[in-house]
Amino acid sequence: MLLAIDSGNTNTLFAIHDGKSWVVEWRIETNEARTADEYAVWLYQLMMMQGFKFSDLSACVISTVVPQSLFHMRNLSKRHLNIVPLVVGEPDVDIGAKVTLANPNEVGADRLVNAVGAHKAYNGPLIIVDSGTATTFDVICENGDFEGGVISPGINLSLRALHEAAAKLPRIAIKKPDKVIGRGTIEAMQSGIFWGYIGLIDGLITRMRAEDDRNFTVIGTGGVASLFEGASECIDVYDSALTINGLYEIWRRNSS
Numbered sequence: 001m002l003l004a005i006d007s008g009n010t011n012t013l014f015a016i017h018d019g020k021s022w023v024v025e026w027r028i029e030t031n032e033a034r035t036a037d038e039y040a041v042w043l044y045q046l047m048m049m050q051g052f053k054f055s056d057l058s059a060c061v062i063s064t065v066v067p068q069s070l071f072h073m074r075n076l077s078k079r080h081l082n083i084v085p086l087v088v089g090e091p092d093v094d095i096g097a098k099v100t101l102a103n104p105n106e107v108g109a110d111r112l113v114n115a116v117g118a119h120k121a122y123n124g125p126l127i128i129v130d131s132g133t134a135t136t137f138d139v140i141c142e143n144g145d146f147e148g149g150v151i152s153p154g155i156n157l158s159l160r161a162l163h164e165a166a167a168k169l170p171r172i173a174i175k176k177p178d179k180v181i182g183r184g185t186i187e188a189m190q191s192g193i194f195w196g197y198i199g200l201i202d203g204l205i206t207r208m209r210a211e212d213d214r215n216f217t218v219i220g221t222g223g224v225a226s227l228f229e230g231a232s233e234c235i236d237v238y239d240s241a242l243t244i245n246g247l248y249e250i251w252r253r254n255s256s
Helices: 037-049 066-079 110-120 154-165 185-211 242-255
Strands: 002-007 011-017 022-029 059-064 126-131 134-140 148-155 218-224
Touching: 002 066, 002 242, 011 037, 011 242, 022 037, 022 242, 037 066, 059 066, 059 110, 059 242, 110 126, 110 134, 110 148, 110 242, 126 185, 126 242, 134 185, 148 154, 148 185, 154 185, 218 242
Parallel strands: 002 059, 126 218
Antiparallel strands: 002 011, 011 022, 126 134, 134 148
16 A cells, blocks of 8 residues: 655645545645654554554655755655655656746645646646645646746735734634624624635636736635635635645556
8 A cells, every 4th residue: 555645834735545546535734843753653553553664565655845854754754654755746757747937846745746636637738726825827838837936925824814813812812793884893804805815816817817828727726715615706626635646646657
C-alpha cells in the first residue's frame, strides 16, 4: 500500500491507497519542529485503530511546501517504514508536465501536484482555484504544462489579520450570510469575508479569461472551497480530492 503525505502551511494530510482507492485519511497540524519519532507514534496509533501496520506499507510519496518539515517526514519514511520516499520537486521525479516560467523552482510542490491531478481528471485548458493558507489561481494548458497564475492571501489568513489588527473585531467562523448588509459586527465581518472572497475569485477569473480567450474549465479545491459552491459564478467543478489524486498519479508515473 502507498502512504501519501501532503504537507501544507496549516495542515498535513496522511492518506493510504490500497492500489484501487484511498482507504483512510488523517490530518495533523503542520509543525516544522515535529520529529520523525513523533510522527511515527501518532501514525502508528491511527493505523492500528484501522487495522493496519507499518509493514503493510510498501511505498511513500511526499509533497510539502514547508522545507523544514521535509527532513522529519523523510526520516519517518526511511527509519520507521523502511521505505525510500518519492519527494515531489526533486530533480529525478517526473511529474509529466513542464513549468513554463522563467524560474520553475518558484512554483510550490502543492501547485504542481494540483496541476497533475487536474490534467489527469479534466479536459482542456484549466484554471485551478486552491483555497488554503493562500488562495492560488493556476493556469494549466491543454497538455498539462504549468503556465503561471495568481497568488492572494487565504480566507483564514484574512480572518486572523482582521481579529489581530483590530482590537474590537472578534475571531469568527467562516459562514455564508443570509444577506450582504450585516446588521451587527459579526454579520458584517462574515459578509465581508465570504462575499469579498467570492468577488475576489470571480473577479480574478473574469480578468484571466479576458486576458486569455481559451475555453478554461475552472476547478475549485482546497480546505474551504466547498463553502463557495453555489455562490461563485465562475467555478465549474469542485474537487476536494484533486491534490491527493495528483500525488497518486505522480507516484504511479514514477513507479512504473
